[in-house]
Structures are given as C-alpha cells and as structure tokens.
Amino acid sequence: MKKGGVYDLEFDSKLSTASSNVVYQNIECVDIRPSGIYVLKFMYREWIGPLTQLVNPKSSIKISIDLKEGLVTCLHTDKKKTVYRWDINQGLDIAKGGGASGSKEENNVSYTTFSNNLFSVDKYTNDLFQHKNEIQSTQHLSFLNERKLGCIDFLKKDVYKNHTIFIGASKEIANSEVDMLDFRNLITDYGNHITAIQNLSINWDHYKIKQQSKNEYETLSKTTEPIQWLTTVPHELEVAVEQREFETAVSIVEKINEIYQNNQKVEIVMQTHPLKELVDQRIKSLTETLIDTLRSPILKPTQIKETIAWLVRLGQTDQAKTIFLESRTNTIQAAIKKLVKRGDLVRNIGEITKITFSQIDTTCQDYCNSFSEAYMTSGLIEWIIYQLEIICDTINRQVFIIDNFQTISHILRIVESHCEMLDQSGLSLISYWNLLLNPHLEKLISTYESKIVDLLQQHLNEEKWVGNTQWEYEITIQPKSAPNSPVQSPKNSFISQHLQHQQHNEEVKLKLTESTIFLNTIIQRFANDICHITTVELIPVVSSSLQKIFKEYMSHLLTAMQKDLNDSQAHAIISDAVFITEDLLFRISNRIEDALDRPINNLEMLKENLDGLFRRIRDEYAAKKAVEIVVNIMIWDEGVYSIEEEIEPFPKKFIKLSEYLETLSNSIQNNVNVESVIPITSRILSEIVVVISQKLQTLGQSMSYGYGGLQHFVLEMKYLNTILGKYEVEQITYDIISSMIENAKTSYATANSFDPETVLKPKEEFDEVIVNLVYQKAERN
Numbered sequence: 062m063k064k065g066g067v068y069d070l071e072f073d074s075k076l077s078t079a080s081s082n083v084v085y086q087n088i089e090c091v092d093i094r095p096s097g098i099y100v101l102k103f104m105y106r107e108w109i110g111p112l113t114q115l116v117n118p119k120s121s122i123k124i125s126i127d128l129k130e131g132l133v134t135c136l137h138t139d140k141k142k143t144v145y146r147w148d149i150n151q152g153l154d155i156a157k158g159g160g161a162s163g164s165k166e167e168n169n170v171s172y173t174t175f176s177n178n179l180f181s182v183d184k185y186t187n188d189l190f191q192h193k194n195e196i197q198s199t200q201h202l203s204f205l206n207e208r209k210l211g212c213i214d215f216l217k218k219d220v221y222k223n224h225t226i227f228i229g230a231s232k233e234i235a236n237s238e239v240d241m242l243d244f245r246n247l248i249t250d251y252g253n254h255i256t257a258i259q260n261l262s263i264n265w266d267h268y269k270i271k272q273q274s275k276n277e278y279e280t281l282s283k284t285t286e287p288i289q290w291l292t293t294v295p296h297e298l299e300v301a302v303e304q305r306e307f308e309t310a311v312s313i314v315e316k317i318n319e320i321y322q323n324n325q326k327v328e329i330v331m332q333t334h335p336l337k338e339l340v341d342q343r344i345k346s347l348t349e350t351l352i353d354t355l356r357s358p359i360l361k362p363t364q365i366k367e368t369i370a371w372l373v374r375l376g377q378t379d380q381a382k383t384i385f386l387e388s389r390t391n392t393i394q395a396a397i398k399k400l401v402k403r404g405d406l407v408r409n410i411g412e413i414t415k416i417t418f419s420q421i422d423t424t425c426q427d428y429c430n431s432f433s434e435a436y437m438t439s440g441l442i443e444w445i446i447y448q449l450e451i452i453c454d455t456i457n458r459q460v461f462i463i464d465n466f467q468t469i470s471h472i473l474r475i476v477e478s479h480c481e482m483l484d485q486s487g488l489s490l491i492s493y494w495n496l497l498l499n500p501h502l503e504k505l506i507s508t509y510e511s512k513i514v515d516l517l518q519q520h521l522n523e524e525k526w527v528g529n530t531q532w533e534y535e536i537t538i539q540p541k542s543a544p545n546s547p548v549q550s551p552k553n554s555f556i557s558q559h560l561q562h563q564q565h566n567e568e569v570k571l572k573l574t575e576s577t578i579f580l581n582t583i584i585q586r587f588a589n590d591i592c593h594i595t596t597v598e599l600i601p602v603v604s605s606s607l608q609k610i611f612k613e614y615m616s617h618l619l620t621a622m623q624k625d626l627n628d629s630q631a632h633a634i635i636s637d638a639v640f641i642t643e644d645l646l647f648r649i650s651n652r653i654e655d656a657l658d659r660p661i662n663n664l665e666m667l668k669e670n671l672d673g674l675f676r677r678i679r680d681e682y683a684a685k686k687a688v689e690i691v692v693n694i695m696i697w698d699e700g701v702y703s704i705e706e707e708i709e710p711f712p713k714k715f716i717k718l719s720e721y722l723e724t725l726s727n728s729i730q731n732n733v734n735v736e737s738v739i740p741i742t743s744r745i746l747s748e749i750v751v752v753i754s755q756k757l758q759t760l761g762q763s764m765s766y767g768y769g770g771l772q773h774f775v776l777e778m779k780y781l782n783t784i785l786g787k788y789e790v791e792q793i794t795y796d797i798i799s800s801m802i803e804n805a806k807t808s809y810a811t812a813n814s815f816d817p818e819t820v821l822k823p824k825e826e827f828d829e830v831i832v833n834l835v836y837q838k839a840e841r842n
Contacts, residue, residue, distance in 0.1 A: 314374075
C-alpha cells in the first residue's frame, strides 16, 4: 500500500460474519508515518495505527489490513466482522491533487494557486497568455472548456455512484442519534438512583467509632440505637447457639425482624450491607441446629413441643412439620429393623403392626400439642395414611402370597383391632385402612378366580364325560361366621325357594363327571376361603368371580354336548348342568351370604344366565337325539304314504318311538334324575315333530299321497298326538301335527280333484284303532 493510493473495494460475504447495509467503494492511503504508522481514509473517517489495528477515536470499530490478500477487516464490539476485498493487482497510486483519473494527461495547473488569498485573476491571466499567440490562446481556451465539461461529467458520475453510500450513512447517523438519546436517559436514571441511595445511606463507621470510644455519657437516639445493636447481632447469635440458649437466639431473631418492620430505611440498607450476610449465616446455623435437635429420637414430648415452637417462631413451620414426621418414620423403620425375624408370620406382622400403631398414637399426640393450627392437620393425616400404606404393602408382599386364608384373616384382624383401639382415642382409621386394603383383596380374589379357571381347564382337557356317584357332597372346612351376629342370619328368600325342597340323601347322588366333581370341591373351598377375608365392599367382586367361574364352565359343557357323544356321556353332561344350576350355585351363594349377612349382587341374573345355558345344552341333546330316533329307531320313510291300497291300521314306527322313549326315560332317570325325564323327553318329541315336518316341507310338490297312504299318515299323526299327551310339550307341537294333516289332505284332494273334507275316514275309526292299541299296550305292561 503506497501513499496516495486509492483502492476499490468489494464486500466479501463469505468471510463476513455481519451484514452491512452500506457498501464503501474504496480506501485511500493518506499518509505513512515513521514506525509503520498508517493514516487511511475509510468510511468517511481517518484511521491511524499499524496495519494490524487501525483505530478512530470517534468509533468503536477496529480495522486491520492484509496486504497479501488485499483484505480490509472491520471488527465490531460484538466480535462480528465485516470484510472488504480489493484487487491486489490494481495500481491506483493517485495523489490527492492528481484527480480521479489514472491517465498521463498533461495538466500544469496547480490548484493551490487558486486557494491563495493573494490570488489575482488579471495577473494570472496576463501571465498565462503573455507568451502565446492567438492560435495558442484559442487552443488553451478550448482545452479549459473541455476540462470544465469533463469535470462536470465526472462530478455527476461520482455523485450518482456514491448516492446509496450517502443515504446509508445518513440512516446510520439517525440511528446513532436515537441510541445516544436512550443512553442519555439511562445515565439520567442511574444518577437519580445513586442520589436516592446516598440519601438513604447510613454511616456505619460513625456508629462503630461511637461504640469503640466507650463514651458512657453519650446517649444514642431511638433511631440510631437499633442500628448500633445490629452490629453486635452476629456475635450474640453465635454465642447463644454455641451455648444452646435457643430461647435467647430466637428472641434476637424476632427483634431483628421487628427492627426491619419498624424502620424500612434500615431494612433497605441491610439488603446490600455485608452485615446482612453475617446475620443470615447465624440465623441459618440456628435453624439447622434446631432441626438436628428435632431429629433426635430421645426427645421428650415437652422438648419436642418447645423445639417446634422455636422453629415456628423462626418462620420454619413447614420444615418443622416435615422433619418431625420424617424423624418418626425413621424411628418406626429403625424399630422394625431391630425385630428378630421368626418363622411365625402372624407374630412377625403383629409386632410390626404394634410398633407402627404405637408410634402413630404417640405422634398424633405430640403433633397436636405442637401444631395447634387447624390447617396443619392435613400433614398429619397424610403421614398416617403413608404408614398405613407401608403396612398394607408389607401384607400384600408377605401375607397375600400364602395359600392359607385363615392366616390371612387372622393377620387382617390384628390390624383391624389396632385401628379399633385408636378409634377409642378419637382417631378413626378403619375407613382409610379398608380403602387401602380393598384393591389388594380384589386382586387376591381375582387371582384365586383365575387359578380356579386354569385348573378347571386342565381337568376339562382330560375329561371323558363318564358319570360317577363316588364324590363328596360337602367338604368339612367351615367358613367364617358373620361378625357381631349372635344368631345365624336369615337366608335370601330367592335362595331359600330353591333350597327348601332339597333334602339330600348321601345314598342318592347325581352321576357327575370328574371335572364337575372337581368344580364342586374347589368352588366350596373358594367360598370358605373368601368368607375369611371378604367384606361388604367386596361383594361385587365376589359376585363377578362366581359368575365368571360358573358361566365359563357351563359354556364348556355346551361345547362338549355339540361333539359326537353317546347317550351315557350326554346324560352325564346334563347331570353336571342340573347339579350346577339347581344345587351348587345356591349352596355356594347361601354360604357366602351367611358369612357376610348380605345378599350377593345379581344372583337372579346369574341364575337366569345359567338356566339359559342349561336349556341350550338340553336342546342341543334333544335335536341330535331326535334326528337319531327318526333315522335309526323309527326308520321313518315317506314312501309308504303314496300307496293307494288299504294299509294295516298299525302305526309301527311310532309304536317303536313310544317304546324307545320309555327306555330312554329310564336311562335319563338312572343317569340324571327323575325330575329331568319329562323335560328332556318332551323336548325330544317336539324336535321329532319338527324333523318330520321339515322332511315333508323339503319334499314339497314331489310328495304324492295315495288313499291308503293318506289314511295311514293321519293314523300315525293321531297316535303321535296320543304319545305327546303323556309329556309336557308346547302347543306349537300340536299345531305342527295339525298343519301336516291339513297339508296332506289338501295335497291328496288337489291331486285327485276331491273335496278335502271327504278324503279321510270317519274320526271314530281312527279313535277306535288308537284306543285298541293303547289297551293292548296296557295289557302287555
């Protein structure tokens, strides 16, 4: 860089970390001073210094020049930089008086001539033209005119080129003016605050000097006396804490607060004075010492009350409450850890419960004596519930995993007895205890239920559906009686209606399958176990478990009935269903209701659901059996009905049906019970009628009757009506038979163009034949 050199610049966006709204066109080297000091003109200012750091006293920007790379770097106060670059090959070494052009144009005019105060136009003109002729004068005049026009043109271009720079600079100047106004306002506010602080300041050294001068005759005013006393507070507090004179220390703190409250000027000054930190350290030490004292497990009730009172006076009420209750929790845990673990679970849980409830009783008394405010009671309640949660969790982890519900009941009764003892002291915890315990009991009952369902599924997978009378009707374990009930509670009327006629004889039992025998045993054990632990609040859970167990097992029976089984297996399944719906359900429900002295929820609905499943099982058997009888026993065939000749009036197929039904009834009576004979056989007969009707409907128009065949069909249907009379069939079955007779008459009459009312024999003939058949059967029997 040479003196007088002007270098055109371009903004380098890649190296710059700050944007620039103003683009500066060039940089000019004004002067080069000794020791490498440069004077540059850039950004409309002069910059002085070495090339590594040029500064301007009126700007915070620092400039550095890299001659090898041709870079001008402007470093701002926020550490960001703006970089400009010039072409290092350009050689614009232009002197200040040389104009803006780089050509070698001859110009012998010195501009300093015109700036001289002694400049004379006439003398300058005479000297310029005195040695020139007219032609030379004319040429020189033309040259001056050309130079004038060139200067005008150059000025126009220069103004246009730098117009944006001028605008940007003016904007920066305007922004700087606003910033300066803001800065001036801040300085003014700062000065006002300094003045206010000076007005409130206290000359502490003055009071220290007075204190150290030991002038006994000088009396301090009421305003200055507290200020002098504050200087002695750190020492007094430290001595009081070390000597455990807590009442004195707390009184000092209270006096400090009183001074602050009565003299706001002192409080304001203390916020920034070093004495404030010393006082706070001593108060913090006092508070920590009292808290450590409160944690001690050997404090007497009066000491506890006194320590808490000091903390309350220090404004540490919440912390005093927290530390007090935490210390009691630690005391309980420490006492439990000292217990010697034995093999007797009841004794171990009993000792834990005794320790916990004793501490709860003691803590309540101490807490109420120390914290008299009503709003503090919630903290005590939360702590008590937390201790109950710990006991509940311990029982859930250690007790509910055993398979002995009498032991579980005994342990729960121990906890309840402690709750009752605290109830006599005015602290009722039984409702909180039940609220915490019930979710665990519900889970225990649900787990028991799932276990029963899984075991039943295992037995069902191995079930052969063989009836067996060798099973125990009642297990010997007795359930827990209802609490506070001197006499047995009355049974639910709905249950008593189903149990009053059941006087079981040990010699006469239903034939049950292996899985149902297992269900009878395990469901009784379930009822006995549940009665030891359940409460009135758990009745819905117990009811839900019974519903799930019974409904799921009955559903398995229905699924099994749909398989290919023989009569003995089918009768065994029906016997299982009868036993569950008519006996087991009500025995179990009655046992639980006697223990709880409350009816079970939705028992009638459960009975209806099980009855519905039982009817589906019976109907499934009746439908399969009806098809088997029509095809294999009766060997029913519609071909005989197309015969025209007279057929012997002997309904052989339906006589076989009647005889087979008697045999089947005996089998049902032996394998199920006598009460199930009529309902099952009646349903089979109804299904037989439906099967025959469906077969005739399937034949439709292809079914043709002859005269003899029509009379024989009507005789069979009337004999079938006679058979139905012995059973309990619905009216719709009779209607179906009547409909089949009418359809047969109409079909025959239509095919032969007869009157339907004249195609049958007189009714008396059919009745006579049926009477004779019934009489003959009676004689054989």
